[in-house]
Amino acid sequence: MNPLDYKYISNKVKEEFLHILNEDCYTNFKKIDISSANGQVFVLNLFYTSTYYNKAGEEIDDNTVVRPILYFQPEGIWGNQKLDINEFFNINDEIFDEFYKLGKMKKLNSLVPILKEGNRLKESRFDERVEVVSSLFLSLDSVVISDSQFLRKVLNEGITTFELNEDLDNIEVGCLMNERKFITANIDNKSIELKIPFDIVDKFQIFHQSNDSIGADEKLIFVAMSFQNDPSLEDAYESIKRAVKSIRKGLKSERVDEIEGDFTINDKIIESIKKCNIMIVDLTHQRPNVYYELGYGRALGKKIILLAREGEKPHFDVSNQNIIFYKNATSLEKSLKTRLQALLK
Known part of the structure; x- marks a missing residue:
């Protein structure tokens, strides 16, 4: 997508999103000028990514453009002018719930034709020997305007993504927030x-x-899933590896059965979870060991992406979490790339 097309789509998205804020949201929002703002602010970003592959399927180039296109703020006490830490995350929870409900009510579908138009404007590679895989989606972040470097660092959270579904007729709302812990x-x-x-x-x-720690590897993504003899799960894992590889050079996915060496499986799993930056957990077949690994990752505060094949019914303690339910390897790869791109921006 060339810069003029990107700006054109950005302006159309901005105009329509303002209409949604004014007409469809329960919360009273106002557009703001970030240069003079204070308190808690929401930022709408437009992502455009392209990954290039040769005929052997090897990645040869990639390009990601992400720009803030709209700043807005709730009116009244939800503006969080006092920069209260608990209130910041409580507000984020409420705002996510609001946009999730709007998505279920199809109140965000006025964005569909704009994103479809953006997809049509995506660049074509001039070299027929190269395949280009592109995606266009929105994300919503929550930040604070403060002189405190510490507050700017900790009060900065990705809230949600907005992207076209596989059939290109509906906006899917994905969750970027991590689970909360009391301390x-x-x-x-x-x-x-x-x-x-x-x-x-x-x-x-x-x-x-606890001082029990292992040096973290920012480029490591640990995958927890069933090892049950299921060809579709192997296809899913290959999709996970392709999605990880396409996001950023140097990123690597790791599943314990692929690690070489003489070690105890449980010890190696614990070590890998401690070391990784992100966990991808596929709950398909609902194996007890996978739930154990999920629980351990939660306790360590890892960023976690949950997956499950369509038709699975995860245990009650995770059933209300934002799980990527996938039909096949293709839909999994697309949804996972969107989630990873937003988490790692």
């Missing part, structure tokens, strides 16, 4: 109860924190 933090020599995402717990001084 008691020492802030300015005061004991403060917080409910915050797992992945920022280590940014706070907390009581009784």
Whole structure:
């Protein structure tokens, strides 16, 4: 997509999203100028990604463009002018629920023709020997305007994605937020109860924190899934590997049965979960060991993406989480790439 087309689609998305904020949302939002804003702010981003492959299926180039196209803020107390940490994440939970409901009610489908038009404008590679795989979607982030570097760092969360479904007739709303954990933090020599995402717990001084740690590998994504003899699961894993490889150079996926060496399986799983940056957990067949690995990753505050084949009914304790349900390897790869791109931006 050339720059003029990108700006054209950005402006159309911005105009329509403002209409949604004004006409369809329960919360009263206002568009803001980020240069003079304060408090908690929401940022709508437009992602455009292209990955190029040669005829052997090897990645030879990639390109990602992401730009903020709209800043807005809830009116009243949800503007969080005091920058309260608990309130920041509570507001994010409420805003995600609101947009998720709008998606279910098809109130976001006015974005469908715009994203479809953007897909038609995606660049074509001039060399017929090269295949290009492109995607266009939106993400919503929550940030704060503050002089405090610490607050700007910890109060910065991806909320959701908006993308076309496989049939190109509906907007799917995906969740980027991590699960919350209760901690008691020492802030300015005061004991403060917080409910915050797992992945920022280590940014706070907390009581009784374990020193049992292994150096993290920012490029490692650990995959937990059933090893049951199921060809469709092997296809799913190949899709996971392709999605990971296409996102960013150097990213690597790892499943314990692929690791060479003499080791105890359980010990190696624990080590890999401690070391990884992100966990991808496929709940298909609902194996107890997969739920154990999921629980361990949660306890460590890992970023987690949940998957399951369509028709699966995950256990009640995760059934209300944002799970990518996939029909086949192709739909899995597309949805997973969107989720990873937004998490790793």
